[in-house]
Structures are given as structure tokens and as C-alpha cells.
Amino acid sequence: MKKSLAMKVISLLIALSMLFSLTACGSKDTKEETTSTSTSSVPGENTSDTEEIVDPLGKYDPVIELTAWRSQDASMEFFDGDTIDNNIWTRGWENELGIKIKYVWVVPDTQFEQKLNVAISSGDLPDLMVVPSKQLKDLAENDQLHDLTEVYEKYASPMVKDISNQDPVSFNTAKIGGRLMAIPCMDSSHGQIPILWYRADWAKKLGLNEPKTMQDIIAMAEAFTKNDPDGNNKNDTYGIAMSKNFLIPTEAVGGLKGFFNGFHAYPKAWIKDSSGNLAYGSIQPEVKDALLQLQKLYKDGIIDKEFGVKDTAKVVEDVVSDKVGILFGFMFNPLYPLLDNINQNLDAEWIPVPIPSVDDRLAVPMTSVPVVNYCAVNKDCKYPEALIKLTNFYVDKIDPNSPNYDINYVTVEGESIILNYSFINFNAPNKNLQMHLNIKEALKTGDESVLITPEEKTNYGRILRYQQGERPQWPAAAIFGLETSAFEIIHKYIQNNNLIYDAFYGAPTDTMSEKMATLNQREEEVFTRIVLGDPIDEFDKFVSDWKKLGGDQITKEVNERFAE
Ligand SMILES: [Ca+2]
Structure with a gap:
């Protein structure tokens, strides 16, 4: 029961928001090159060139065929004789939109990017192309894509536009030079927003109020360590959950992203500096302040002496067995791992609070762009608006606020994710x-x-x-x-x-691919050793080394990539 509840909510909250399907849009019967340029020529359906009323779900008659490529999740299942080429989604596209999708190839997720790169370099592009951001940029720079700015404005349904407006930062990652070059596979960024969870029953027992500042949290962590919050007369608890991956922003249990954010620090992320350029968060002075505080906490036994060798699972054990009372986590932590503690200890009570600040500046928590893939239209494709219609159709079927909402497009008995039969995903961030x-x-x-x-x-x-x-x-x-x-x-x-x-998203830059793994390893080693007691000067040395050993070049590339 417990498991299935957790599984269900997880699949709704997390799986739904993290399953991306991939594909692409290419050319095929698009040899009739001529139409290529004029963005406004939208043949194929009821378009006369008067100011016609556009139907966001208008059907092509006769049916048009568009080619695409796609990847397939290993866990994808089909029922009743359905296949990737013939299922509720493909039938819906054909019967309701008059669009027949023909996949030029389908590969497992793990082979997708390689296959994609080969196809792109061979120039063999289908009408519709699902691509990560790097390939999107390359294709756009090679003038191989339709500019969708106008067709989007004209054809996108009000619901699609509403979804885009819920997270403009993410939607705008599909713009290059201010032009919309693809439809981003939208999703929610809320799962990566830091939230602080603490043991309210322990706080109550020790007479502590709800923490408002980082100093309150540190005082609470100290009390959780030294004042026997579980009342067993043993010195067997500590303050703040921390794993050896504490620097990794996505670390679900034992990460310290929220802690750093409370110091206005953003390790492993890219932020705008005072001059408006992008800079690497880990080399900023605020990180040094946070590391100094961690060093002190470690010395005082308020963070786990063993954190340097503890993986996520080990930290989860501590949380579940009443060993630790403060978790810098995320919105999903009640499902993992707090529920196990709640079920095991009937006194346990966890309360979430906003990330507190170390000074009089408000702490600004960091999230990241959730878009992984983009669907673009081959410049030779005669029907660029078809992609917008497919996006409209997706939202029309899966958004419960839509009059045409149909659960059969989403799931089979709450288990299989039928949603991913669609190569376009466009999920509401909110x-x-x-x-x-x-x-x-x-x-x-x-x-x-x-x-x-x-x-x-x-x-x-x-x-x-x-x-x-x-x-x-x-x-x-x-x-x-x-x-x-x-x-x-x-x-x-x-x-x-x-x-x-986080100002950076998408594929690594060239020098990142080459050097970031080494730089990351060095960063994690140096920062961990500082927490364990190395002189803080090591931080400054790390910063200058990082710059010399590729960091400056990476910074240059990041700024080039994200320059407007
Ligand atoms: Ca105790």
C-alpha cells in the first residue's frame, strides 16, 4: 500500500514531469523546395490568403504525411496490438488532424543522440525533428529550420500559449536571435526548487521556534546535535543531512543546494555577474563563506563526521532512523524519504520552510530549465504549422481543463504512460x-x-x-x-x-566536454577537504587553478552560447 501510494504519486509528480519523448521533423515529400522561404505561405488546408479564421486543430484534407525520427524509452509498453507506428496517438493525429507521421527511424533512448548526430551530418533530415538544444542551435545556424515565430503566433491554441506563459524563461530557450526556432518540450521546474524540511517535534521538545534565518537553522542544528532531541539520553543525533554529493544541485537527499542559496551562493550553476556576463557559481566568494560555515559545523560535530563517504542511500537511512533533523531538500521529499520516517516513528513531524538567508538580503533559491528537447521543423517542410497543431492536439487531449481531455491518451489504468507515445510533450509547468x-x-x-x-x-x-x-x-x-x-x-x-x-542548460560546450569532469572532480575534492578542515586559502587557489585549467575558456564558450 505504502509502496503503491508512493509509486503512484511519484509517477504523477515526477515521472510525468520527467518523461520526455524524442523525435524530429524532417523532409520527405518536400522536394518541392520552392515554398521554402516565405514564412507566411501555409498551404495544405483551408488557408485562403484572406484574414481567415485559423482553427488550431483544423484537419488537413487530404491527409498529409510528415516524416519524423524518434527515440523510444526501454520501458515503453504497447497493448492490444498497438505499435509505435499505430497507437492512440498516431490514429488521433491521422483521424482528427489529417496528419500521418512516418518515423524514418526509431532507436532506444541510449542511442538517440549518436544516431541523431549521424543523421544531421549526413543531411538526411525528416520534416519534424526532436533535438537537444545544441543540435537545435547548429541546425538553426545552418539555416535548416523553419522560423516558427509567426506560425506559432497564428496557430497556437490559447491553452498552448498559456502553458508557454507559465514559464517564459524555459519557453524562450527555443528562441535563437529572438526568433522561435522550435517548440520546447515544456515541463515543470518546481521539482528542483529548494525547500528546507526540519523535525518540528524535535524543535518543540527543545523549545525552538520556527527558523527564520540561517543563524536560526544553525542554532537549531546545534541543539539537534547536543541537546538530545529524541530524549533517549544518548548522544546519537546530528543537525544537517549531508552526503558526499552535497555539491550536486539535484542530490535528492543530503544535497546542500538550499544551504548554499541561503548564502547567496550557487555552486555548479551559472549566474549573471554584476557586469551581466555569465559566471561559474562555484568560484564566487559567497561559496567561500558557505564552506567556512560548513567547516565550523563539521568541527562542532553538527554535520555527519562520515558525510565524505556517505551516498544518498546512507543519508536516507539516517533520516528514516531519527538520526538527523534538518534536510535541505525539495518538494517531493515527503515521498522520499520522509514518509518512511513518519511511518516508523509516530512522533516524527516534518515541516517545510523557505530557504533562510544568512544576512539581510533575501535568499533567492535556484531552479533549472526543465526543457531537455525541442521539436523543430525542417526548412523544406511545407507544413510548418503542422507542428503547432500537433502541440495543440497534445494539450487538447491531456490537459484536464480541456473539454476534449481524454485519459486514454495519458495512461492505461494509471500504470503505463501512454503519453509518451507522442513524440511531442508539452506539459504545463504549473x-x-x-x-x-x-x-x-x-x-x-x-x-x-x-x-x-x-x-x-x-x-x-x-x-x-x-x-x-x-x-x-x-x-x-x-x-x-x-x-x-x-x-x-x-x-x-x-x-x-x-x-x-541556472543560466546554463543543454549540452556541454566543447571545452566542458573535454575538461569539466576533471575540474568537477577537483572542485569536489577541494571543497570537501575545506569542510574537513583544510585552510580556506585552498578556495582561492582552486579559483585561480580552475580558471587556468580550462575554466576561463569554458566561461568564454558559455557566454558565446548564451549571448543574445
Ligand atoms: Ca539522543
Whole structure:
């Protein structure tokens, strides 16, 4: 039960938001080169060149055939004789949009990028092309893609435009030189926003108030270490969860991204410096301040003496077995690993708070662009608007707010992700936030008619059951609930515009590919040794070495890539 609950919510919260399908758009019966340039020539359907009324889901008659390539997730399953070429999505495209998709090749995920690069260098491009950002940029620079700026404006449905507007930073990563060169596979960045979780039952026992500042957190961590918060008369607890991967921003349990953000520090991310150029976060002076604080915490036994050899799983064990009371984590942590602690210890209570600041400047938490792939249109393709229609169709079928919402396009019995039969994914960044807002409204007023999606109803039901004493339903309350929930905090960050994105996304630059692994290793070693007690001067030495050993060149390349 516990497992299946966790699996289900995980699959809804995380899997749904992390499954990307890949494909592409290429040329085929596009030999009739001539139409190429004029972006406004949109043959193929009911377009007369009057100011016609555009139907975002208008059907091509007769049916058009478009080629594409795609990758296939190893876990993808088909039922009732369906195949990648013939399933609910391909039939929907053909029957409702008049678009027949022909895959020129399908490869497993793991081979996708290699196959893609070979195809691109051979110039053998289909009509529709799913590509990562680097290849998108290359194709655009080689003038092989349709500029979609106008067709997007003209054809994108209001729901598609709304999704784009929910996260303009991510949507705009598909723009090159200000022109929209692809449709980004949109998703949510909320899963990577730092949230601080702490043991409220321990705090209560020790007479500590809710932490508002980094100093409060450090005092709490010290009390959790020294004042026997579990009351067993043994010196067997410590303050802050920390793994050997504490610098990795995505580390789900034992990462310290939120801690660093509280010091206005952004290790392993790219930020704008005061002159507006992109700079590597790990070499900024704020990181030094945070490392000095960690060094002191280590010396005082407030972080785990063994952190340098502990992987995520080992830190999870400590959290679950009441050894540690502060976790710099994310919104999904109630499912992993806090629920196991909650179930095992009936006194345990975890509360989320915003990332506190070390000084009088507000802490600005960092997230990252969730878009991995982009769908672009071959310049020779006669139907660039077809991609927009396919995107409209996707949202029309899978968005529960749509009148044409059809669960059969999403999942089979909540298990298989039918969604990924579509090579275009365009998921609403605010889906989970909206779920929180609707649930909150229903909890406040008792009016359940504000709950729209099946997920919202399910999570609302779980929260009611939790309120009636069903402890295993706690994650729904901790993530989506009325007060002290993760999304309550995320919503405040967003309302206050108090959020920053890692300025780097996509494939590594050339020198990154060549040197970043070595530089990362050095960074992790030096920073870890500083925490363990090495002189802080090692930080300055690391910075100058980093620059010399490729960092300056990488910085140059990053600035070239992301220059407007
Ligand atoms: Ca104890």
C-alpha cells in the first residue's frame, strides 16, 4: 500500500514531469523546395490568403504525411496490438488532424543522440525533428529550420500559449536571435526548487521556534546535535543531512543546494555577474563563506563526521532512523524519504520552510530549465504549422481543463504512460502548483467543485484521510496541503518573483566536454577537504587553478552560447 501510494504519486509528480519523448521533423515529400522561404505561405488546408479564421486543430484534407525520427524509452509498453507506428496517438493525429507521421527511424533512448548526430551530418533530415538544444542551435545556424515565430503566433491554441506563459524563461530557450526556432518540450521546474524540511517535534521538545534565518537553522542544528532531541539520553543525533554529493544541485537527499542559496551562493550553476556576463557559481566568494560555515559545523560535530563517504542511500537511512533533523531538500521529499520516517516513528513531524538567508538580503533559491528537447521543423517542410497543431492536439487531449481531455491518451489504468507515445510533450509547468491552489481552496471552503483533475480529487481525498488520522497519507498534505506545505512555499517564491534559474542548460560546450569532469572532480575534492578542515586559502587557489585549467575558456564558450 505504502509502496503503491508512493509509486503512484511519484509517477504523477515526477515521472510525468520527467518523461520526455524524442523525435524530429524532417523532409520527405518536400522536394518541392520552392515554398521554402516565405514564412507566411501555409498551404495544405483551408488557408485562403484572406484574414481567415485559423482553427488550431483544423484537419488537413487530404491527409498529409510528415516524416519524423524518434527515440523510444526501454520501458515503453504497447497493448492490444498497438505499435509505435499505430497507437492512440498516431490514429488521433491521422483521424482528427489529417496528419500521418512516418518515423524514418526509431532507436532506444541510449542511442538517440549518436544516431541523431549521424543523421544531421549526413543531411538526411525528416520534416519534424526532436533535438537537444545544441543540435537545435547548429541546425538553426545552418539555416535548416523553419522560423516558427509567426506560425506559432497564428496557430497556437490559447491553452498552448498559456502553458508557454507559465514559464517564459524555459519557453524562450527555443528562441535563437529572438526568433522561435522550435517548440520546447515544456515541463515543470518546481521539482528542483529548494525547500528546507526540519523535525518540528524535535524543535518543540527543545523549545525552538520556527527558523527564520540561517543563524536560526544553525542554532537549531546545534541543539539537534547536543541537546538530545529524541530524549533517549544518548548522544546519537546530528543537525544537517549531508552526503558526499552535497555539491550536486539535484542530490535528492543530503544535497546542500538550499544551504548554499541561503548564502547567496550557487555552486555548479551559472549566474549573471554584476557586469551581466555569465559566471561559474562555484568560484564566487559567497561559496567561500558557505564552506567556512560548513567547516565550523563539521568541527562542532553538527554535520555527519562520515558525510565524505556517505551516498544518498546512507543519508536516507539516517533520516528514516531519527538520526538527523534538518534536510535541505525539495518538494517531493515527503515521498522520499520522509514518509518512511513518519511511518516508523509516530512522533516524527516534518515541516517545510523557505530557504533562510544568512544576512539581510533575501535568499533567492535556484531552479533549472526543465526543457531537455525541442521539436523543430525542417526548412523544406511545407507544413510548418503542422507542428503547432500537433502541440495543440497534445494539450487538447491531456490537459484536464480541456473539454476534449481524454485519459486514454495519458495512461492505461494509471500504470503505463501512454503519453509518451507522442513524440511531442508539452506539459504545463504549473500543473502541480494549480493542483495545490485548487486543493487549498477546497480545504478552505469545503467546496469540492473547484477540484478539476482526477489527481486533484485523489490528493484532496488523501489529505482528508490524513486529517482523520491516516498517517501514511501525510505526503499529500505536506506537498499540496493548506498550510506548511511545499507548494505553499513554492507559490510564495513565485509570487514574490524570488527565484533564479541556472543560466546554463543543454549540452556541454566543447571545452566542458573535454575538461569539466576533471575540474568537477577537483572542485569536489577541494571543497570537501575545506569542510574537513583544510585552510580556506585552498578556495582561492582552486579559483585561480580552475580558471587556468580550462575554466576561463569554458566561461568564454558559455557566454558565446548564451549571448543574445
Ligand atoms: Ca539522543
